[in-house]
Amino acid sequence: MKNTNEERHLALYRKYRPDKFKDVLGQENALKTLENSIKQNKIYHAYIFSGDRGTGKTTVARIFAKEIGSTKDDIFELDAASNNSVDDIRLLTEAAQASTFGSKYKVYILDEAHMLSKSAFNALLKTLEEPPAHVVFILATTDKHKLPATIISRCQEINFISPSIKILEEIILKVAKEEEKTLDSESINLIAKQGKGSFRDTLGILEKVFNTISKDEIAIKDVQKVLGLTSNEEVFEILESLCKADKKSLIEKIEEMNLDTSEAVMNIYVQLVKMFEYGLLIRFLKGDEAKKIFDGKIGEDLIAKLRTVSEVNVKILSAANLYKLLQLEKEINGSASQIKKSLLMVALLNILEE
Numbered sequence: 001m002k003n004t005n006e007e008r009h010l011a012l013y014r015k016y017r018p019d020k021f022k023d024v025l026g027q028e029n030a031l032k033t034l035e036n037s038i039k040q041n042k043i044y045h046a047y048i049f050s051g052d053r054g055t056g057k058t059t060v061a062r063i064f065a066k067e068i069g070s071t072k073d074d075i076f077e078l079d080a081a082s083n084n085s086v087d088d089i090r091l092l093t094e095a096a097q098a099s100t101f102g103s104k105y106k107v108y109i110l111d112e113a114h115m116l117s118k119s120a121f122n123a124l125l126k127t128l129e130e131p132p133a134h135v136v137f138i139l140a141t142t143d144k145h146k147l148p149a150t151i152i153s154r155c156q157e158i159n160f161i162s163p164s165i166k167i168l169e170e171i172i173l174k175v176a177k178e179e180e181k182t183l184d185s186e187s188i189n190l191i192a193k194q195g196k197g198s199f200r201d202t203l204g205i206l207e208k209v210f211n212t213i214s215k216d217e218i219a220i221k222d223v224q225k226v227l228g229l230t231s232n233e234e235v236f237e238i239l240e241s242l243c244k245a246d247k248k249s250l251i252e253k254i255e256e257m258n259l260d261t262s263e264a265v266m267n268i269y270v271q272l273v274k275m276f277e278y279g280l281l282i283r284f285l286k287g288d289e290a291k292k293i294f295d296g297k298i299g300e301d302l303i304a305k306l307r308t309v310s311e312v313n314v315k316i317l318s319a320a321n322l323y324k325l326l327q328l329e330k331e332i333n334g335s336a337s338q339i340k341k342s343l344l345m346v347a348l349l350n351i352l353e354e
Contacts, residue, residue: 012210013203016175017059021067025171026163027056033158034064043068043105044156045131048113050144051160054198057140060160061109068136069104081112086119093127096135105136113139114146121148128154162197165189171199172206181210186220194227228264230257232302235271238348239279240305243313245352254345265340269332272344273325275306279317283310321351 018024021031030049037043049057058077065075078092092108100106110116116124128137128151139155141147163171169192176183183191191209195202205227209218212226224231234253241249259265278298282290290303298306310317328347332340 011204012175012179012207013200016171016178016203018056019063019066021060021063024056024060024063026167027060027160030060030158030160034060034067037156038067043136045135046128046137046155047139048144048147048152048155048157049138049140049160050157051142052162052197053142054195054200054202055160055162056199057160058109058111061107061138061140064138065105065107065109065136068107070107070136071101071103073101074103074106075109076107077109077111079112080110081115084116084120086117086123089116089120089123093123096127097132100134104134106132106134107136107138109138109140111140112142114141114143118148121151125150125154163199165192168192168195168197168199168202172202175203175206179210180216182217183223184219187218187223190220190223190227190229194229228258228261228267230268230271232271232275232298235268235275236302236305238272239275240309242348242351243279243309243316245316247349247352250348250352251345254341254348259341259344262337262340265337265344266332269328269344273322276317276322276325278303279306279310280319280322282306283314283317316351324351 021035024031047061049061051057062075076092076095078088096106096108098106124137125148127135131137137155139147139151144152144157169188172183172188172191176188187209191205192202194205209223209226213222215222223229234257238250238253241253257264257268259268278294281293282303285293287307290307291300294303325347328343331343335343
């Protein structure tokens with residue numbers, strides 16, 4: 001049975017957010033530490049949950065709070081990015097002194113904790129040094145190195161890792177099934193890669209695909225169109241024209257692509273850089289080695305084509321030229337959308353003229 005309109009308005013990352021430890025994927029070490037802490041009744045007064053964005057830090061913090069006996073009335077979340085003053089933290093620490101609403105613990109989850117001001121950290125430090133017995137602080141951060149050493153030393157550190165492509169594929173498959181959608185394996189793999197190690201971003205991309213494509217059976221070409229991506233074969237053709245020093249073909253192939261938006265230019269740039277990297281690395285790998293390393297990234301046919309091109313065009317497919325392409329990212333990101341395509345084109349032609 002299809003979901004109702006009332007259910008559909010909820011973003012996928014919220015709709016399928018885990019609410020139990022057993023539903024959290026890819027964070028086995030973090031969960032083991034927290035579960036052991038609960039079993040042994042060794043609840044620390046303060047934790048640091050560190051890891052890249054979208055890895056489940058806040059989700060796990062909420063689950064942990066419930067697992068140690070806190071009800072929703074005793075779980076508080078503060079966005080430290082926008083509430084980072086000393087006054088904000090003083091209000092929080094004063095409130096922390098009050099008794100709970102019947103729970104064993106009062107839990108404060110500080111998202112983006114590294115954004116607190118220096119004076120705010122100092123105010124928080126006083127409470128961390130002499131914490132109320134009924135209070136647990138969880139500082140979630142993507143930049144632990146920005147936290148003062150005095151804060152870190154008073155907290156239990158829990159590290160969150162970015163999920164693998166395989167785990168993200170499992171989640172995509174599960175959500176697609178729940179939403180009564182079918183995606184082929186290439187589509188699932190592409191969306192997982194575009195998620196770049198973030199559960200939230202992966203489900204955001206999946207939702208964009210579902211919202212854009214009305215049909216229930218979704219193919220790789222559909223996903224590539226929605227995301228403004230080009231097939232590996234087309235990107236290889238650009239690389240091949242570059243290697244052959246065929247300026248006319250290079251210009252024509254780029255002009256044929258729909259690169260009218262900043263996102264489209266950046267997507268083709270990233271794809272081209274990765275294809276260039278594959279071509280460079282394949283030169284130093286034997287057949288079986290290349291297949292093993294690039295498994296799931298490019299097919300065997302493309303590996304063979306890249307090997308042929310790389311062996312013949314050592315001067316073009318060089319580490320120095322790859323480095324030049326990598327330096328282009330800042331220019332593209334910092335330029336007006338109207339000239340991003342021109343920057344990419346000029347950079348490629350410049351490789352041929354040197």
